Amino acid sequence: MTAKDTDWDGVRLHVVTGKGGTGKSTVAAALALALAAGKKRKVLLVEVEGRQGIAQLFDCPPLPYGERKVAVAPGGGEVHALAIDTEEALIEYLEMFYNLKRAGKALTKFGVIDFVTTIAPGLRDVILTGKVSEAVRRKEKNGAFVYDAVVMDAPPTGRITRFLNVSDEVSQLAKVGPVRNHGDLVMSVIRSPQTVVHFVTLLEEMPVQETLDGIDDLKGTGIKAGGVIVNMERPALLSATELKEAAEGRLDLTEIARGVKAAGLDNAEAVAAVLAAEAGEHAQRTALEAREKARLAGVPYRYELPMLSDGMDLAGLYDLAQALRDQGAA
Numbered sequence: 001m002t003a004k005d006t007d008w009d010g011v012r013l014h015v016v017t018g019k020g021g022t023g024k025s026t027v028a029a030a031l032a033l034a035l036a037a038g039k040k041r042k043v044l045l046v047e048v049e050g051r052q053g054i055a056q057l058f059d060c061p062p063l064p065y066g067e068r069k070v071a072v073a074p075g076g077g078e079v080h081a082l083a084i085d086t087e088e089a090l091i092e093y094l095e096m097f098y099n100l101k102r103a104g105k106a107l108t109k110f111g112v113i114d115f116v117t118t119i120a121p122g123l124r125d126v127i128l129t130g131k132v133s134e135a136v137r138r139k140e141k142n143g144a145f146v147y148d149a150v151v152m153d154a155p156p157t158g159r160i161t162r163f164l165n166v167s168d169e170v171s172q173l174a175k176v177g178p179v180r181n182h183g184d185l186v187m188s189v190i191r192s193p194q195t196v197v198h199f200v201t202l203l204e205e206m207p208v209q210e211t212l213d214g215i216d217d218l219k220g221t222g223i224k225a226g227g228v229i230v231n232m233e234r235p236a237l238l239s240a241t242e243l244k245e246a247a248e249g250r251l252d253l254t255e256i257a258r259g260v261k262a263a264g265l266d267n268a269e270a271v272a273a274v275l276a277a278e279a280g281e282h283a284q285r286t287a288l289e290a291r292e293k294a295r296l297a298g299v300p301y302r303y304e305l306p307m308l309s310d311g312m313d314l315a316g317l318y319d320l321a322q323a324l325r326d327q328g329a330a
């Protein structure tokens with residue numbers, strides 16, 4: 001690991017964002033496993049975009065709208081999961097604050113939920129973050145927290161600050177009363193030291209830029225940035241000297257051809273030319289990755305996860321969780 005170690009002690013809500021497709025859902029799931037491991041903890045992984053990505057990652061049938069145990073971490077900790085269904089959550093909300101259970105059902109039927117989310121788009125976010133913060137605050141009868149930690153597979157970087165900063169939306173919806181109080185309660189969890197926002201990125205220009213912008217956006221909101229997780233890192237296949245030669249097109253083709261011949265392949269010269277071209281591309285990509293990594297140098301907490309070459313499966317998810325633990329993330 002390239003930064004100070006931290007196991008995010010005291011943090012109970014981990015929000016995982018990043019540019020689309022960088023691995024937010026995968027990293028959120030791995031982090032949930034990592035947090036549950038070792039200390040026999042109970043962790044809730046929450047999906048807010050209704051795409052059933054968690055069920056896929058944990059190889060289980062689509063999640064109903066309810067909390068379910070989806071995995072046991074090494075050492076006996078548990079990962080539970082919740083895929084929030086926005087419509088169900090909206091009905092719950094209306095019931096809780098307006099006693100509108102029946103109206104809620106009618107709303108779904110007549111598609112008025114679309115209407116509500118159109119006239120008060122912020123309401124949707126308040127309901128989602130509200131659900132998550134309720135799980136963070138929930139206690140057993142004996143006063144202990146039900147979940148030691150909650151990990152949110154959150155919307156992408158471009159929308160995260162607005163998504164979390166629900167108080168602005170709520171203050172437009174209600175100045176006083178239960179809706180406003182609820183909004184304030186949600187915000188107090190999100191702004192507390194219990195909550196951090198982690199950014200998942202690849203070593204590519206756009207995701208790194210979005211990460212730096214996202215961290216910047218949080219400044220002044222009272223919401224804290226957590227770690228930056230560089231996902232899908234590929235190992236350098238050549239030495240520094242070889243990379244330099246490959247980038248400059250100075251690889252010794254005769255020598256490569258000799259190696260190809262020794263390996264028993266035909267057309268050694270042609271194969272050598274292809275290999276040298278590939279090495280050149282690899283060298284350029286490695287140089288670009290190094291540049292992007294340098295742009296992340298000022299980020300206090302950085303973690304690196306390898307590209308799993310056999311693709312993602314449950315075993316791979318456990319490997320990523322272990323990698324996060326090895327780097328002190330949990």
Ligand SMILES: Nc1ncnc2c1ncn2[C@@H]1O[C@H](COP(=O)(O)OP(=O)(O)OP(=O)(O)O)[C@@H](O)[C@H]1O
Pocket residue numbers: 018019020021022023024025026027053156231232233305306307308309311312320
């Ligand atoms: N470390 C990794 N090694 C190999 N494949 C990975 C890794 N991390 C993620 N992937 C794969 O990359 C793809 C995108 O990952 P994922 O769905 O987690 O991204 P996402 O940021 O949640 O995407 P979206 O923006 O669509 O929600 C998936 O096919 C996933 O299996």
Ligand SMILES: [Mg+2]
Pocket residue numbers: 024025026053153
């Ligand atoms: Mg996702």
